[in-house]
Amino acid sequence: MVTSQLIPLPALSDNYIWLLQQGSNAVIIDPGEHTVVQRHLEQHGLTLQAILLTHHHGDHVGGALALHEASGAPVYGPATERLPVCHHRLSEGDTVQLPDFGLTLNVLDVPGHTAGHIAYYGRPHNGAPMLFCGDTLFAAGCGRLFEGTPAQMLASLGKFAALPDDTLVCCAHEYTLSNLRWALAVEPDNASLQERWKNDSALREKGLPTLPSTLALERATNPFLRTAQPAVAQSAARHAGQPLASEVDVFASLREWKNNF
Template identity: 45%
Template sequence: MQETSASIQITALPAFSDNYLWLIHAGKHALLVDPGDAAVVEQALKAGGYQLDGILLTHHHADHTGGALALQQHWRCPVYAPDNDHPAYRELNAFRVQDGEQIAFKTFPDLSCEVLALPGHTLDHIAFYINQQHLFSGDIIFGAGCGRLFEGSPPQMYASLQRIAALPPATLIYPAHEYTAHNIAFALTVEPGNTALQQRARDTALLRQDNKPTLPTTLALEKATNPFLRCLPLSREKEFHDWEPVDVFTELRARRNVF
């Protein structure tokens, strides 16, 4: 569990083989980002004595939305989802939110939540930027990696990652999957001499030995070690010399798909 400046706390709830459902709580109130599994969330709410006051959905994939209906029916709480008529959101009668929108929660008076539209993994993918410090990023960015392009194009995903890269370096990023170790193995094939990446490989191995999350991560660490945020410096190096950064991204994403 992590203490934060605005008195909210954020807890990773492991689910399925490698998902994290992110629980945001203050006092007895809680919000949940991407409840793929209702039972995992109910157990955590019960253990902490929290009531669920809202559900935030980053995109329509079942491992992010599968528990939302049961939770909503139990807690009668609002659901916020991308502005898309997908059946996964329709059955929830979700509030559809757009880029730049602010979401307010009565029971979290000090919490600000801005919606960022970040297409690529899916076309409707959004992220939630809380207290201008915590980015709940679904499947856009992972520790040392990025999401697959199920619906969007490489330039779309590249632009979304560049938007994340423009946030303050101390931003804490909360991806929805524990893929860091495998992503680092791939990143080392791209930048074997990156000492920050080598250090991260050692740190990650120690955490995973004890089955601990490698997340959240920080934007500063991602900029130093995540090849998908390093396309500009890579475009100045020998292998990709004079490539456009977006073409470096496209090439790296294609390589990662078969790694």
């Protein structure tokens, strides 16, 4: 079987629309606009097999209806969110079968950024596992809490943290350098974080994406996945100006810090 290609298509101001390509077949995740996807499909002679949505925000669903109408590809999305088009409503425990890709994607409920946010996780027969996490997890960051609570988001991130080290983290925005600047303020002595700053800065200077990341890298450098680490907890407490009694409190302090960084 030919190895699947995983392609981040830049869209809007800083979004990535993820495209999974196997031979002449394609699947897309979170199409915030349709033109960049349609252009890629036409240039490479691809047939769109499925459209996957993680949550209802316009920069993730704005192109879904036009792409469905142009291709007939079915749309999969979260069970409880209002979407412009959706044929298969999904929640945790459901799967999306992609036989042309040798891939079954498992659905995870990950509320926090939005109330009904979902993510897709699966390992193809011939490659590393992939996590399409929308706006729940970012490189060195996480999504703002528009509809959920700190406890919900921490639990959602915990589901990701339990996945294998080599999982490719396919998040939907190029926020990496901004997030790393903040992460270095939280953990200035983290050598892995310092190295990541050098590597990802070099990528952006060349106009290249910093994604996908890996879960191993996120666990080593992302403060939101490191709330149990003493250095992170102490830094969050200093920012809050008071002792923090739990990991949820640490997370909430970090999220407020990042909101205003």
